[in-house]
Amino acid sequence: MTARERLGDVVLKAAVLVGVIAVWWFLANRSTSPYYPSPGDVLPTVWNDWLTDTAAWTDSIIPSVVRIAYGFFLAAAGSIALGMAIGRSRVLSELLEPSIHFLRAIPPPALLGVSLVVFGIGDVQKVALIAFGVAPPILLNTIDGARSVEELQLETAQAYRISRWDRIVRVIFPAAAPKVFAGLRVSISLAVILMVISELVAAPDGVGSRINGAARDFDYVDLWAGLVVLALLGIVLNALLTVVERSTLRWRQP
Amino acid sequence: MTATAPRRPLALPTSWVRGVVGVLVMFGFVELLTRAELVSADYLPPASSLVGESFGLLDDGNFWSAVGTTLWASFYGLVRAILIAVPVGLLLGLSKRAYRAAIVVVELLRPIPSVALIPLAILQFGLGTPMKAFLATYACLWPLLFNTIYGMKEMDEVGVDTARAFGLGGFRRALRVNLPAASPFIFTGVKIASSVALIVVIAAEIVAGGGGGLGVEIGSARLSGNVKLSYAYTLVTGVIGILLYIVLEALERRLFGWNRIGQADGR
């Protein structure tokens, strides 16, 4: 992108953002319901009671981000490794896929109880629940991606006597990478969602725990502010992933 | 040519056998863990006892109405999400400018969990099917949208150029070239979204309640201290997940047979 295009892009996005807030303002001001506070109340709360409040960082945002990070990396590492294996092995795929589809159909809130029993009430339980919930899109996309590798490329690689490890790293992974990243992109937002679910029970801190409390106490200004914070958190995590994706996919090009 | 065929799980009887073996191994593993009673059987009953409990449900009219309620809300939510996300995804895949403008809104809305929206959804739609379907639609939009956009990006540039050379206009080109080319990706999105829909609906039923559904039954069983029954219902949701997957795989093979060379089933 040229500097001019980049500027145009920023202006466009800013305009859309202002438009969204304007629509929200208009809708909220038409309603007197305490459930729909105006952005005039919510946005200052986001700034004063979340973003510039040290306690909000130490008691809510940081604990949640740490849980997301552990859960997401655990799930990504495990799912990419397993997905590559399943995608390249017919036997493994046939053995494991039905079980995977069984497990991924179980809604995480149904597992809150069993996760408490197995993992206790600490951070391990929350990380486990996040990892369990975000793994399926990465796993399924990696399987699809690993399958889609052109046989011709593999045969060429074999003909050149490239080692098995190099084949995986230099041929299969680059070919599968776009799909893997599609999965990671779905999962990074899913991780935010699962963080909120995991903090529905036994959470002394975290963004999800605070939002849950706000709903329970009918503090809808703080609830909406929390939703804005979740949106911001999602944007930041997505931006980080985009940086990783760009550098990885660039490396894929010869 | 079968060497170039993509692996099609569950396409052949042997794959069924292997799938069943896989499930049995996993089941045996869980059975051993639960039998070892690292945790009291009161909270983690042996897997085999849950299977018995689940079969007991099949006689129960209440159970079937719960399945029906949940599936209907999931289906309704999913279809609505497809009707919204696929056209929007095509548009965003075609126009860079539209994509850049919309992506701000998408990235803002996407990380907001449907669970956190439950109180607001109840306020708008009550506790019944419309509320669950709304949340399912909301959650399904994103995988569908992104798979559609990815599909448009990954598509064959030659096909687009050819179509352009033959003078197909923007809209017809989108319909005749882009949509078919992106459709395998879109279908992957549908597969992902279908389980998302099911998960979100059951989650909403657990967290909010409602007139019926598998999640309501899970919640109600827990409230009565009936751990076994609540896990039996959870097991059932997993089984429904597998069935859904088998149906969608079969549908995918039927729909995109043309896209696969040397299909094992000779299509």
Place this chain on the structure above:
Amino acid sequence: MADGAPETTELTLGLIPIADVAPVFIAIERGLFEAEGLTVTTEFAAGGAAAIPALQAGDIDFAFGGYPSTYKAIEAGIPLVITQEAVRGADLFGGFYALPDSGIEGPADLAGKTIAVNTLNNIVQMTVQIHLQEAGLSLDDVTLVEIPFPEQVGALELGNVDVISVVEPFGTIARTSLDATLVVDMFSGTLDGFPVAGWQVTAEFAEANPNTIAAFNRVLVEATDIAVNEEGALAAIVPTYTSASEELAATLNYPNMVSGLDVGALQAVPDLMLEQGLLSDAMSSADHVIGN
């Protein structure tokens, strides 16, 4: 004025599938609603945070729920009206339990312990605070962990928490499966007979439907009377709408099911909430019941 025909005859009730709402199901089974010209459907709402928005949406007409949520919603600007009481504390309906060998035997032993409560800032936490106070302690001396009732017995056995605070049937389950020690009976001492939960509608509904509410109340008075006085009525009805076994339904400790409205008794709830900082201003219970 409230003796005429019901304005609304088709009613949806939002409730929690627990023993407390047995009178509703007794009334349905025995045709008491029909006798008043009412047709009733029930929907389950998982707690006040779900039931109150559903009331506002008009999806349910009457909600069964705990009073602290009601008063907090009213303070937040959501106009609700209590139509009738339903549940008050009774012996062993709720209790704090510890493992038998833990050495925790009374409220004085709670200092430094981790206590599970179903939700923070709600009725159970209020009772915890009261019992701590009476033992010369405060909430600062304990750690509260939010764990839903159904998971608390497991958390206790696994040692995740030292003490659980549960209502029935989980007290009975804790006693029979773990031989758990009763640390304090939740609704004892100053909390004896404390108002727990009742029926509520939106102010708008109350205004438009005085006859419907009167008819609904008459039905519940009769059904509550059956629930309390007819031998075996509760044990028979509870397994029909919950997943509790007949055996459990026959042994658990039921709450004190009540009907009618005692504004003076209800006032104890906002007063205690104010004292404990759950409400920021004094509230008169009389302002938020039908007829006002």
